[in-house]
Amino acid sequence: MDIALSAVTSEIISRFASFLISKYREHTCLTKKKRNLESLRRLLLRVHCMAYMTHCVVEEAEGRYITNSRMLLQLRMLMEAMYRGYDVLNTYGPLEQIRTHVEVSSSYTMAFPIVRRSGSKEVQTALETLEGATTNINEFITLLTGCERMFRSPYSCYLYMDNFMFGRQVERQHVMNILLQDNDPHRVLTVLPVIGGCRVGKKTLVWSVCSDERICSRFSSIIHVNGCEIQTIDHDSFSNVRTLVTVEIQSDVDDKEWYKFHSLLLTRTGKGSKVVIISRLEKLARFGTVNLVRINTFSQEEYSYLFKVLAFGSSDLVHHPHLALIGKELATMMKGSLVHLNVYSSMLRNNLNVPFWIRVLKLYRTMMETNLSTFGEHLRALLDKGSTVDITEFSPSSSSSRFMLLVGGKDSSRSGELPRMTFGDIIAGYVVLPMKFELVWESRLPPYTVISATCVAEKHEHSPIPRKKRCRLDTSM
Secondary structure (H helix, E strand, C coil), rough: CHHHHHHHHHHHHHHHHHHHHHHHHHHHHHHHHHHHHHHHHHHHHHHHHHHHHHHHHHHHHHHHHHHHHHHHHHHHHHHHHHHHHHHHHHHHHHHHHHHCCCCCCCCHHHHHHHHHCCCHHHHHHHHHHHHHCCCCHHHHHHHHHCEEEECCCCCCHHHHHCCCCCHHHHHHHHHHHHHHCCCCCCCCCEEEECCCCCCCCHHHHHHHCCCCCHHHHHHEEEEEEEHHHHCCHHHCCCCCCCCCEEEECCCCCHHHHHHHHHHHHHHHHHCCCEEEEECCCHHHHHHHHCHHHHHEECCHHHHHHHHHHHHHHHCCHHCCCHHHHHHHHHHCCCCCCCHHHHHHHHHHCCCCCHHHHHHHHHHHHHHHHHHHHHHCCCCHHHHCCCEECCCCCCCCCCCCEEEEECCCCCCCCCCCCEEEEEHHHHHHHCCCCCCCCEEEEEECCCCCCEEEEEEEEEECCCCCCCCCCCCCCCCCC
């Protein structure tokens, strides 16, 4: 009996000890997790303060004419650090809010891979970048006060984002500095190449410069020329006054043709006239008399910031942490496409509803995966190249047809004969697509570029592509 009692007592003590050890370990893990969360919150608060301070300086710089190249370089560093700071704030701030109130489920982390990151290291790196960029910020501010103020106030506020160019402050200043410089005493025509990829905002940048008060007052005439016209352009198109000529060129130009056009401008325009070449082609930089200004795609941090501003408008992200994470994931998948950004952000801003945003995200991901598996390229790459894009997932109609968007295709129908639809019409998902229609998108910024493509339905004959279950977007939610 004593032996049995001893054995039972030993077993109870052993289990109790195991229970205490497990509780201690659990408490230690919770304490460590709590410490990590507190540390993350403190880091986020410091990043927020630093990013806000940097934002104020950048916004002030946007309203000044900066001619010093070193100041422009420092402004670029400040902007990059600021956008990186806002990027971690818009990622880990909402995530920290969600984790504070509810444990993030595995299904949520599967839907949004971004929530699986711990964040502390990235937040710390962003903070160090901000601190490094603002080391000499007092000197920069002092020099900034000596720069002439623009007549128009900065336009980074969300209310003006839809109507004014975002970012590109440094590139814009570079272009303006060249155009405002006095020419060489000899009769030399300054030619500035502005080179960049597809739909990165080259024309928007140049038109923004052309509308500036200082440029308008310096040049008596501003003329926009299509590159195809330089062979046949009329001499009477120019008058003997100081003229700014912008030339948009889509394909390479023969040297003889260019120099003939160049000679025409020398004889038919006044002293101090200048030319801006706008093109995707690097080889056209050979016609430049000054170093080219390169327009790159927005960094992911800049792109995410712009998406956030356009998608949320005046709404505070603090009140929409789940939407902030969904928007971040969607912006990451879009690979910097400004067309996609404008189309989707406008639609999402009108419906700040979590289920709706999740459905939009899933629909975009499905369409991206479909085109990647079919054509081997991302949606943006296909659109930029003018290739065919499969938009079947946008159609709630029968799966017997595939809807193919012929971005670069030639259609025999005359313009106006096909029904016209916008991206917003088809993304909503509740519109039955016609068997053939024209898809149109127009930029809200000068020169109001219009992008159009023909969409046709193709019947499946032998081996129809299996389609995933469609996500209908219910805008009534």
